[in-house]
Amino acid sequence: MSLKGVTENPVEILVVEDNPGDVCLFLNEFRDIILPSNFHVLTNGVEALKFLNQVGKYADRPKPDLMVLDLDLPKVTGMEILREMSEDLNLNDIPVVIFSALKHEKEFLDNCKKIPNHIFIPKPYNLEDYQDVIKSVGEFWFSLKLK
């Protein structure tokens, strides 16, 4: 997946996050970005894997252009999802932004040899920094000029 320019087709963003407040914040901030986007929000690892594998009710779901993933998830953890993705040729070309509390940094560093192609961004504590991160995600992965 390469960076897209300004696009008329909506970008498909998969957000795997179980904290409703974080989901709300992320969607609100990202929706300010000039681009049509479809957000798919899943709150646990099991559903995330089903979505990615287009299983059951997710059979018609699109392949995400970008996945934003919290590591701290119920049922199946973020790290387990990443390991599965990295071993699957159908999934290992989906860019993933790991967006997780700073306390998970050690877990990421200890395991990043098994998932050698990802980025870890610690969730900021204040709104201004949070907005900066979302803007950075949009600018880097979708090459946009933002509002």
Add this chain to the structure above:
Amino acid sequence: MLVIKSHIQTRSIEILLVEDNPGDVRLIKEAFKDAIFPYNLMVAGDGQEAMEIIKHGHKSEAYRPNLIILDLNLPKKSGREVLKEIKSDEELMSIPVIILTTSSAKEDIQETYHNHVNAFITKPVDLDRFINIVKSIQDHWIQKAKLP
């Protein structure tokens, strides 16, 4: 009230740029000049030199980049080969590799993602967009991200 800021980069970031086009090297160096974090930008002009520097150090000192920006079409050893070597080496595989190339070929994108590239960027033709992308790399991968 305790205010916790998101992490501010204080250590010097080692960036290895593997690029054989002198014009692009100059542009990238220029784009980095405004960086607000301390950094050292090392340039290798071909894939062989890049692997020499990574594996055996530079001027007899050990060298380990925090981030690699890698062109695909390189003399002596291609960027595809360099990527494969880095991502199959236990000691090197966690170094983020960003491909910055003129190619937009689907096969190149797929192949490099299957070989665990962190990001694939097609170089814009437009100068301003090129510089913006390099600045975006700085912002996203160095200022926002935690690098291994």
